[in-house]
Amino acid sequence: MPGVKGPSDYSKEPPRHPCLKINSKEPFNAEPPRSALISSYVTSADLFYKRNHGPIPIVDDLERYCVSISGLIENPNELFMKDIKMLSKYTVAATLQCAGNRRTAMSKTRKVKGVGWDVSAVGNAVWGGAKLADVLELVGIPKLSSTTQSGGKHVEFVSIDKCKEENGGPYKASIPLSQATNPLADVLLAYEMNGEPLNRDHGYPLRVIVPGVIGARSVKWLDSINLIAEECQGFFMQKDYKMFPPSVDWDNINWSTRKPQMDFPVQSAICSLEDVHAIKPGKLKVSGYAVAGGGRGIERVDVSVDGGKTWMEALRYQKIGIPYIADDPSSDKWAWVLFEVTVDVAHSTEIVAKAVDIAANVQPEKVEDIWNLRGILNTSWHRVQVRVGHSNM
Template sequence: MTTWRRVNDEEQWQGIKQAVALGLASLFVGAAWMVSSRETSCEAKVDDDEDKFTPEERKALPAPGQVNNLKLYTKAEVAQHISREAGGIWVTYKDGVYDITEFIESHPGGASKILLAAGKAIDPYWNIFQQHFRTGFPLQLLESMRVGSLAPGEYVEEKQADPYAVDPIRDERLILHNSAPCNAEIPEHYIMESYLTPNELWFVRHHNPVPIIDPNNYTLTIKGKLQEKFPKHEVDVTIQCSGNRRSHFDGVKKAQGIPWNMGGVSTARFGGARLKDVLEYCGVKDPEKNGIHHVQFISQDEMLASIPIEKAFSYSGDVLLAYEMNGEEIPTDHGYPVRAVVPGYVGVRNVKWVKEVFVSEQEAEGPWQRGVAYKGFASNITDLQHLPTHVIERAAPVQEPPVTSLIVHPANNAKVHSQTLEVRREDVRVRVTGEQLKGWAYSGGGRGIVRVEVSIDGGKSWHTAELKEGSEQKLTRAWAWTFWSANVEVPKELQGKSSEIMCRATDASYNSQPEHASSIWNVRGLCNTAWHRKTVHFD
């Protein structure tokens, strides 16, 4: 049952690539066609659950074809159109026939994915990638490529199984941004209720349905080898979506993507095998001499991501192949049976449902690593559609996030008692704890928090907050957030008035947060770490 294999895979990749196949025998439920797909370039793809076109861009698109005047085709005829040479690449959707030849390179999910449907119906794919139905745009775009219709009788609507029907049942307290795929954040007032976030309240950020994995047929043999062969290593890790606080960019300009407020972050104690131990066991050594620069992860749902070998192969990098989360088996929503936990890195590199791990000369392909989805461009770039390839290639994928801090208590617009700083009871969203201002701070790369400062008068004066849980972490390996609280006397002149409260943190490398979101705005809405501001009313 153990299948720690080293596989040379020279055909597909150049240079050295020792594939450590955490080999799963094509167990991917209901979507076996996905297993062989790989992204192949860094075109201007966005993440496949985003609606990347602005209203202006949409207007500029060609109008849908005149359905009535179009030619009729059989499915057999469509099936012959699988290459440019064969007269173009065609697909069908319901009874429509479409020539997608020129569109392929622009497909947000990657050229290789859309090519899986060449000559065939895209209906089953769209049934899984329901992002295509989030807005009417993909259908509108498709109609602009219409070349005909299926002849009468050729198209029979099949009842598609809902691939999201088996997604886990989720805690009702989560704030749902989408359900298919699930993107949900933890409500503000639960963020700091405990240092380690309960599993059921962890934020969820998915790209596809949750893979349902039968541990008995899983060759990673979670109940056996991984736990037995390598010592269990436990690390407290904060994982944050790189789009957390994206909606806080709205004041500058709306950015693309899920409009996370401040709940795309959670913390757990993960337990698992150290990736370094596993790599060494599989024979990886002297990565520098052997031209190994990255470790790539592939998930059951074909999500690809990579991290630098310096991180993966360092004993102090603390990268795990984790099978435990807060002392339990990792829940399905969070990567059961195995999640790559990459402390100090943004969420997207912490690949869930790990199917394969291998070392490589290059970083992972696909929209998440080499595409635009997780790259922070300059503020003056607003049009991803016409971005030259070399600009995309040179842009850095977000790996370690920058230093940040947030005010969790009190809530925005709360009424705050000037003497005690307690929040008045009518604000039911915030628990009255007797504590004053509180929040958390965190920086990527394990850089500990050395200071949090708060202001209750719109930035005129600043006070140093007290660092609490998490402040005992080593400044070089602080993988989890640091809670803070502050007692600030409300001056007479603010009593009975509204005021802007704010916080800012400094990490062990003395990096600090930018004052305004405008200086770091980016079209993908990543890494919004501007000083966090809220308005409160002092009574």
């Protein structure tokens, strides 16, 4: 790729925030403390979780960098950054969440394979860039197309990133053409994050943002876009990030029986408390985040201080001082909501949170019911143990 290269080792990694909890050093995978997530509706680039599969690419000549668009189309082309920036710029507030978020809790039920994420493999940012629908129109693909004249039905994104799972080849993923060409799906070729150019960890100089979909499909360090007839055949589409029932293990797995995971289910987590938290008896503010895939807003967040016997509804908000209405145009439909509720805690107990989206989807109660061998999509009720001490604290 002119202007950008994917290193073969980890000697030129970017600096990272010292508070990040490192789950894997090479490749670098890390998350912020859960308390950092609720300090702001928009997550800073420094504190946004880092999910990588290989060494971070290096840009050495931005003017030479371009993205090729080819495959089952009539007019293949190469676009430079100046071409992409000439298109209308859009900003989209969207939450990205790794499919493995909360994997550590799932692994306590039975061993799973993957990076051991706590509850912070998620973040919310304002992404800026060109709509993919506008980019594809430049190469002759009309908006709201579901197939090209040559039979392309999927849009594959190929990264500069090289990873061992692809035998040293590039990371890649795809989405349906109908989603890519729909302006309302807000799929971006993004070059900004929170009003600043992307940093290296988050895809500089150009990445894909697919709102409402697991983070694995928002390919970073974009190298090329291919119009293809079937879904991408890459490792992370065909042999990873698929949801299997608890009965499937590594001896009987058949990857072809499941579709690649796209939308993420409704999710919430308490961020104001750690897993075992010592507190004084009395009033306690419980706060966290809730988010649903597919642009579905959060209708309700329920919090229990008795392990799920009784519930209180939490206050939901995105912008402070502006009422959040789940399906209202004033709300950011691709973004999380933050929630808070003040509870009375008299003795040691389990505090639980669960969210409900506008389609009345609700988080499942037990992690055992959704256990899967890859440990993805742990959206079970989030539980935190609190230990109450008295006057000698």
